[in-house]
Amino acid sequence: MVTVPAGERCLPEGFEELEEFVPYWAVAGQDARRYQRSDTTMAEIERFYHAVYPRADAAMDHLEKFPLRDMPGPETRLKRLILSLAQASMSIEIHGEARVANSPWPNEMKIITPEEL
Known part of the structure; x- marks a missing residue:
């Protein structure tokens, strides 16, 4: 769960x-x-996709005003919502479900060094 520091806007003005x-x-x-x-x-x-997708162009226009790796907190959270939109769009536009059909879940791959073998 993402928390917002006290006294800081959650998202930039216009994206409330x-x-x-x-x-x-x-x-x-x-x-x-x-x-x-x-x-x-x-x-x-x-619900997430249909709320965020119509605002994606405006969000990108806003985010382009800031350095990618040095955004204020509200802009960082907006950027992360847009990146999550890319994940949601795969479910909506490609898979038609939350996960890829027949894929193991949860899954992860750990890269190990020869010393760890």
């Missing part, structure tokens, strides 16, 4: 209607975003 999605979807890292998509219902994915 997306704030309800921040705790679950504004997570850091591709693996965390994939896990969130895979561990929720299609109804929740659809």
